[in-house]
Amino acid sequence: MAGQEPPQVLQKKLFYQGRKFSYEVNRLRLPNGAEGEWECVRHPGGALAVPVTPEGQLVLVRQYRFAVEQRILEFPAGTVEVGEDPGLTIRREIEEETGYKAHQWRKLGEFILAPGYSDEIIYAFLAQDLEKLDAPPHQDEDEDIETVLMSPAEFEQAILAGEPIDAKSIASFTLARPFLI
Incomplete structure (x- = not known):
């Protein structure tokens, strides 16, 4: 539902730090209480x-x-x-x-390139x-x-x-x- 609270970040794990990007896995709690892990490529743009x-x-x-x-x-x-x-x-x-x-x-x-797995x-x-x-x-x-x-x-x-x-x-x-x- 639009306007809900954002997920709560419970834990961040950095798995790789390269010269152009990093890769992390985060454990989140959704507003409905469900928990899970989400992978993300962090990129400077x-x-x-x-x-x-x-x-x-x-x-x-x-x-x-x-x-x-x-x-x-x-x-x-x-x-x-x-x-x-x-x-x-x-x-x-x-x-x-x-x-x-x-x-x-x-x-x-400007536009987000691939929001399913990256913040670039x-x-x-x-x-x-x-x-x-x-x-x-x-x-x-x-x-x-x-x-x-x-x-x-x-x-x-x-x-x-x-x-x-x-x-x-x-x-x-x-x-x-x-x-x-």
Whole structure:
């Protein structure tokens, strides 16, 4: 029933602390008195850009993602460092991953990525007035990224065709759609 008291946290157990997230199991008592355990991935959040060239092309990346064991198409994104503004995070990530710099930014919104098991929030931005930098992208050692240019129509067709694309990119594309040429 809406408006009820939130569950009472009886115990928190940290099982893993990694460099990007932690994993915990919490014992809760629900308002109806029932008790149980809930697992949660704690994540500092991510920032994502929908970069658009002056010609109206989307700048995406295709990279291998270990969890799904394949290369997927997505917009440039990165983990927000503790205490960092998500706008700063994505300005850094877009240059490192794609070799482009944006001179115009618009916050599109934010959304909870997977509330069934994680508290991660994605901060989505539209990046326009792009400038291709002279230096190649400066990717992290553990990244294998290919930059891909597509029109909004081509990206939409890739989504509809079932090409491997992550949910944060599809959601952010939807938020950016009214601003695209």
